[in-house]
Amino acid sequence: MTSSSATVNTEAVWADLQAPALERLTNSTDKHAVYGLDPFVREGWASLCGLLGEAGAYTFATETGLVWLRPDLVASGGLERVLVRIEEDGFVVRAARPVVLDRAGVRGLWWWQLKRATAERLLLLDAVAELGPGLLVLYGHPGGRPAERLTRLKGGNDPAGRAGDSLRSVAGSENRILTMVHTSDDGADVVRELAVFLPWQERVALVAAACRGASGVGRGSGVLGPPVAAVRSACPASAEMTGSPVRSGGGRERDFTRLMRDLRAPDPARRWGAVRGWARQVPQLNDGTAR
Structure with a gap:
């Protein structure tokens, strides 16, 4: 990960709220049209630029995969299986931490998917978030484009239409509400969703940790060990x-x-x-x- 060699000054975190050049982060024309005015995108980009500089921010966004292993995965007891499957596909852990998503965060994260959601679906997603923290993990991959790779590995939300070795199948996801695994689809979503999941200082700290993160760390490393223990302890009867x-x-x-x-x-x-x-x-x- 190129940005890991950059000088990281966690005190220098301020930057004006400008939008990135979205064509450098995503091929989605829908995102080109709407993300430039999205406050999550602008805030996430400002914190990356303030920490890494503009060139480092583009490198980080395109060389980082973000996955949130949701509270329903923790509650179902499938967390370890999914971590193993991600590692088997060559992903390298950069940083991790427990993250609790509140009601507003649920709507911020899935705003596109929930445009026509029923009240019942919203209440169930809120209830999933209230089960406890999920595990937010930042990954790299030696083959590049880790966000896109993670999303392909994740599988779709329809159990009938995804591969048996996809992350959601391995997790035991049984329907379109309890999907258990969330990934950022591309660099633009990495920028946006870092701001959805974490306030400014915590976001900067996680990115700085990812830039310092040594390559080759696995599930038993100090990177994953404490946050995995924390999310499990919040759900002891899983x-x-x-x-x-x-x-x-x-x-x-x-x-x-x-x-x-x-x-x-x-x-x-x-x-x-x-x-x-x-x-x-x-x-x-x-x-x-x-x-």
């Missing part, structure tokens, strides 16, 4: 958190009331069971379909 059936019937309004009640259960295992049960049956899009 092995017992199996899904349980939920009672549905009497119309969508009544089901919505039951859903809200079930998601307020004080016991984490019961909440996780409710999330899994309801995720199998709620309408996901406002046109009544699930995509």
